[in-house]
Amino acid sequence: MNIAPRYLGRGSWLARRDPRVLLIGLALFVFTVIQVWDLRILAVLGVVAGVYYRSARIPFAAVRLQWTYVIFFISFVVITNTLLTGGELRGFTEDELHVYFHVPLLGTPISAESVTYAIAQFMRFLSMAAVGLPIAYAIAPGDIGPAFARLGVPYKFAYGMELTFRFVPSLSADMQTTIDAQRLRGYDWERRGRGLLGKVTRTIPLLTPVTMNAIVGAEDTIDAMDLRGFGTQRRTWLRQLRFGVTDWAVLAGFVAMLVTVTILSFTGRTDLWVPEVLIDLAS
Amino acid sequence: MPDVPLIEVVDLTFRYRRATEPAIRNVSVTIRAGEVLLIAGPSGCGKSTLLRAINGLVPHAYPGELAGSVHIDGRPTTELRLREISADVGTLLQDPAKQIIGSTVEAELAFGPENVAMAPAAIGERIGEVIAATRISDLAGRETAHLSGGERQLLAMAGAMMLRPRCLVVDEPLANLDPATARHLLGLLRDLADTGHAVVIVEHRVEEALELRPDRVLAMELGRATYLGPPSGFLEIADPGSVKLPFEVVLARARSDRAAAAPAPSAPSRPELGPSRLAFEDVHVSLGERDILRGVNADLGARETVAVLGPNGSGKTTLFRTAMRLVSPTVGRVLVDGSNVATASIAELARSIGYVFQSPSQMLFARTVRDELLFGPTNLGLPMEDPDVVAMDALRRTGLDREELILDRPPLTLSFGQQKRLALAIGLSLQPRTLILDEPSAGQDHRTSEAFMAAVAAIPELESLYFVTHDVDLALTHADRILVLRDGRIVADGPPASVVEDVVLWRTCNLHRTSLMAANQAWAGRAGPRFLDAMTLAAAMVADEASGRGGGGSASAAG
Amino acid sequence: MSTTVMPEDRGAGMWEVTTRVIVYAAIGAALYGVAAVFSVLIPGTANVSVRPAFALVTFFGFAFGPIVGFFTGLVGNMIADQISGWGLLTSWNWSVANGLVGLLAGVFGVTLARAIPNRLVLSAVAAALAIVIGFLFVFTDIWLGTADDLSVAFTANYLPVIASNLIAGVILTPILVAAWDPIRQSMGR
Numbered sequence A: 001m002n003i004a005p006r007y008l009g010r011g012s013w014l015a016r017r018d019p020r021v022l023l024i025g026l027a028l029f030v031f032t033v034i035q036v037w038d039l040r041i042l043a044v045l046g047v048v049a050g051v052y053y054r055s056a057r058i059p060f061a062a063v064r065l066q067w068t069y070v071i072f073f074i075s076f077v078v079i080t081n082t083l084l085t086g087g088e089l090r091g092f093t094e095d096e097l098h099v100y101f102h103v104p105l106l107g108t109p110i111s112a113e114s115v116t117y118a119i120a121q122f123m124r125f126l127s128m129a130a131v132g133l134p135i136a137y138a139i140a141p142g143d144i145g146p147a148f149a150r151l152g153v154p155y156k157f158a159y160g161m162e163l164t165f166r167f168v169p170s171l172s173a174d175m176q177t178t179i180d181a182q183r184l185r186g187y188d189w190e191r192r193g194r195g196l197l198g199k200v201t202r203t204i205p206l207l208t209p210v211t212m213n214a215i216v217g218a219e220d221t222i223d224a225m226d227l228r229g230f231g232t233q234r235r236t237w238l239r240q241l242r243f244g245v246t247d248w249a250v251l252a253g254f255v256a257m258l259v260t261v262t263i264l265s266f267t268g269r270t271d272l273w274v275p276e277v278l279i280d281l282a283s
Numbered sequence B: 001m002p003d004v005p006l007i008e009v010v011d012l013t014f015r016y017r018r019a020t021e022p023a024i025r026n027v028s029v030t031i032r033a034g035e036v037l038l039i040a041g042p043s044g045c046g047k048s049t050l051l052r053a054i055n056g057l058v059p060h061a062y063p064g065e066l067a068g069s070v071h072i073d074g075r076p077t078t079e080l081r082l083r084e085i086s087a088d089v090g091t092l093l094q095d096p097a098k099q100i101i102g103s104t105v106e107a108e109l110a111f112g113p114e115n116v117a118m119a120p121a122a123i124g125e126r127i128g129e130v131i132a133a134t135r136i137s138d139l140a141g142r143e144t145a146h147l148s149g150g151e152r153q154l155l156a157m158a159g160a161m162m163l164r165p166r167c168l169v170v171d172e173p174l175a176n177l178d179p180a181t182a183r184h185l186l187g188l189l190r191d192l193a194d195t196g197h198a199v200v201i202v203e204h205r206v207e208e209a210l211e212l213r214p215d216r217v218l219a220m221e222l223g224r225a226t227y228l229g230p231p232s233g234f235l236e237i238a239d240p241g242s243v244k245l246p247f248e249v250v251l252a253r254a255r256s257d258r259a260a261a262a263p264a265p266s267a268p269s270r271p272e273l274g275p276s277r278l279a280f281e282d283v284h285v286s287l288g289e290r291d292i293l294r295g296v297n298a299d300l301g302a303r304e305t306v307a308v309l310g311p312n313g314s315g316k317t318t319l320f321r322t323a324m325r326l327v328s329p330t331v332g333r334v335l336v337d338g339s340n341v342a343t344a345s346i347a348e349l350a351r352s353i354g355y356v357f358q359s360p361s362q363m364l365f366a367r368t369v370r371d372e373l374l375f376g377p378t379n380l381g382l383p384m385e386d387p388d389v390v391a392m393d394a395l396r397r398t399g400l401d402r403e404e405l406i407l408d409r410p411p412l413t414l415s416f417g418q419q420k421r422l423a424l425a426i427g428l429s430l431q432p433r434t435l436i437l438d439e440p441s442a443g444q445d446h447r448t449s450e451a452f453m454a455a456v457a458a459i460p461e462l463e464s465l466y467f468v469t470h471d472v473d474l475a476l477t478h479a480d481r482i483l484v485l486r487d488g489r490i491v492a493d494g495p496p497a498s499v500v501e502d503v504v505l506w507r508t509c510n511l512h513r514t515s516l517m518a519a520n521q522a523w524a525g526r527a528g529p530r531f532l533d534a535m536t537l538a539a540a541m542v543a544d545e546a547s548g549r550g551g552g553g554s555a556s557a558a559g
Numbered sequence C: 001m002s003t004t005v006m007p008e009d010r011g012a013g014m015w016e017v018t019t020r021v022i023v024y025a026a027i028g029a030a031l032y033g034v035a036a037v038f039s040v041l042i043p044g045t046a047n048v049s050v051r052p053a054f055a056l057v058t059f060f061g062f063a064f065g066p067i068v069g070f071f072t073g074l075v076g077n078m079i080a081d082q083i084s085g086w087g088l089l090t091s092w093n094w095s096v097a098n099g100l101v102g103l104l105a106g107v108f109g110v111t112l113a114r115a116i117p118n119r120l121v122l123s124a125v126a127a128a129l130a131i132v133i134g135f136l137f138v139f140t141d142i143w144l145g146t147a148d149d150l151s152v153a154f155t156a157n158y159l160p161v162i163a164s165n166l167i168a169g170v171i172l173t174p175i176l177v178a179a180w181d182p183i184r185q186s187m188g189r
């Protein structure tokens, strides 16, 4: 189980950006996307997200698992949401709907509108995932701390972020070791204990050792930090972050998108837009 | 001004807040610039506590009751803040993995200076100097996550130097290092002493620590100082049972009291191997992009004791993981009792081969030792009339049953040595006939690890024992067959006496030619394929000399 | 003369940020991130995905204080989303909700300590309250447009998440606390 994020985007165009760009960019993009329901605008944002993602040059093999999960999970959310509620109607009243059919048993109407909503929802999540993923693969280890610090996060917590990313790989390795150790004792977390309760209690032999070892092991880490004067005064960072022209340009791009979309949404032009094709299908 | 002691410990006594007994009592010692002090003693005698008192963690980070005083350059630590002390005292802890903070080599080195708000440019220069001084330029720019244990320890050492401390305290730095890396580290410490630093080092591996040419040795027992003086004197009083001493010393000791003389145990005829228990047929393993094992062929007999040696990362652990189906070979087969493991379930394998992981606590989760021991048998539905009997039985085989109320203690509160034995008991609770131990001696002092191996040897049901270790002497004296692994290939396979012949191999595998090994060689394998431990060998030699036969093994031959 | 000296971070209030707090927070977050993925990887039976690892949020909050709890929940959930590919901020409001749960677990652990003397019961109660209150934050989904109205947010988001997390939190938090307390004793800090 090697799920540790690794610096695979090394050297790529995106990896050469100031790490803050990736963080701010993602934030701006998320707030842009969540305002949009119009498939046409979403398509544009989707393309932007795609290009942005490609620029990190993350080998697909390394993230196949992630994408499978994302696609599966989004579909799950969107479909259940649509089937249960007929999708969000965003201002459409029942009689405006172009209904295809009603879901048996539930009786929710599946309409051109709800399908459009589903597609929109799908694109929203997909594009956000695409812009988010590079953060794990295109930010150099050791840049996380300085990046958050320079974004105004108090230095202790900025360093906390740094440590978190540093602990992830070793802890997932520990988790694997513990899983192996317990399997040798006839413990099989795939078969034993069905149902929710079983599923929960069956993780005790894994969670407990890994957690306790991590906490006990932390003593040395804490000592090592105290002994080098951590947290006694405001600290400097060896890593100097400076926005380059390209960095500014990228940020400007993200800001522009946010502003445009915000204006559009205030003038009510980002709402659900139902393509003719889908409406025709209803008749 | 060498006459002002850099570190002055005066009649120090300290009791940890929740402890009933003081961890150290009335310890006094002064260390001057350019001096090296070696602290030795059995596990739990207070060595680390003394170091913590010097670097200020006691009492600043560890609450407790403190009497007496510690002065750094004339100032009492109780009146200094931790970072004021850390400006003068650099510390190197035992576990390299835990004390590395930064995720890249540069970030790690910069950590200290950053915390005292040094200017980035200055930090950059300082890093350059330290990397040069510690001779780790080959590590520059690497990610700490990808460093080997040894490389991490060297980096931690460099990190401790970044704030230019005048004293350095070092707690068991060699524990996880292969001998080559250990040499490098000791060399650095020596350089520091020669350039006027004060060095305090705690180390179980006394034989290697002596290469540091310490000026004085402080021996401790139960929190008290039992000896403080030159190494020569220490070697006279030290107990070979509790600390590992150079063989010459053990021999000299044996000579001085002839009473100890005893003839060598009659050479056991090369034990019959028995049928094949664990066979590797052209086993290849690749994890990610990396080839870990590259064609291993070996057949381990059902009655053999086999030790596996090899540098860090050579694939020792991975090799035995394939035997338990925790890793599957990309090419080749692994056979247990003649049948391919791929066709067996892990649980079945666990019943014929007990596997004890390097770090015991990684499997301990239950609220009591009892539950911990019954976990395996219950999972596999083994018949148990009285659970307590089953549990006690497993404990008895590992000598843990002597601890009172052991069954109801939380496993994770046991001492490291005890956890190690509990892990062993757990491995035995499924009544396997073969045992695999990964690093049985790591993190324990000489006596505890010897006791551990003795406990294992004493288990009646056990037919065969295979173990992985970095401790050459442990391997040579306990195994009757040695496998040496390098880069995922077996580069040597045979009885100790013949494997140690190959000097080149020994060096290329970062292995250390110990004095005991040399002595055993000189002794010309008169005790059969298996080597003798220091005490037995010394006794045998003395006996020989007594009976006037001389005998190859003289102290000079052991050099 | 016998001086009893307490360390610098003794008597630290539950809001003080010491090295200890930062390291525990980082470990909690990383552990939650890793273990959450692991639990997702378990082939699920119910279509509400339970994260047994969620108990780490309430445990770290209860055992080490609100700040550690908040960081564990907030950052841990982000890491989990990041590792799974969902994206660091895609469900940022859910991360905040997780953080609030951890924070509240820490607060209740202290404020209810007198009312409930038994630490294990206390930890279970603190966890339960924290989950029920903290996850109210997911109603922000309405404003973010990922849930159309109150009833949906309630039935489709709030209820499932507190249901599954109550199971994990109430069962596992006391178990982790029971494992940790004796260790803390023997470590003496």
Ligand SMILES: Nc1ncnc2c1ncn2[C@@H]1O[C@H](COP(=O)(O)OP(=O)(O)OP(=O)(O)O)[C@@H](O)[C@H]1O
Pocket: B016, B017, B018, B019, B023, B041, B042, B043, B044, B045, B046, B047, B048, B049, B050, B062, B445, C186, C187, C188, C189
């Ligand atoms: N934080 C602590 N709280 C309470 N007791 C402790 C603490 N740390 C150590 N002790 C106890 O103090 C005694 C000395 O411990 P210390 O670690 O100094 O021994 P040591 O000589 O370093 O042992 P080892 O060689 O195994 O490292 C032991 O009995 C130990 O159990």
Ligand SMILES: Nc1ncnc2c1ncn2[C@@H]1O[C@H](COP(=O)(O)OP(=O)(O)OP(=O)(O)O)[C@@H](O)[C@H]1O
Pocket: A002, B149, B287, B288, B290, B292, B310, B311, B312, B313, B314, B315, B316, B317, B318, B319
């Ligand atoms: N799950 C894994 N994924 C990738 N690489 C791994 C994995 N497990 C081990 N390795 C690598 O395989 C190599 C061999 O590992 P192994 O633990 O077998 O070496 P070893 O001989 O036991 O080393 P040591 O003496 O330090 O224990 C190491 O370089 C290690 O980094």
Ligand SMILES: [Mg+2]
Pocket: B047, B048, B049, B171
């Ligand atoms: Mg120690």
Ligand SMILES: [Mg+2]
Pocket: B316, B317, B318, B438, B468
């Ligand atoms: Mg190994």
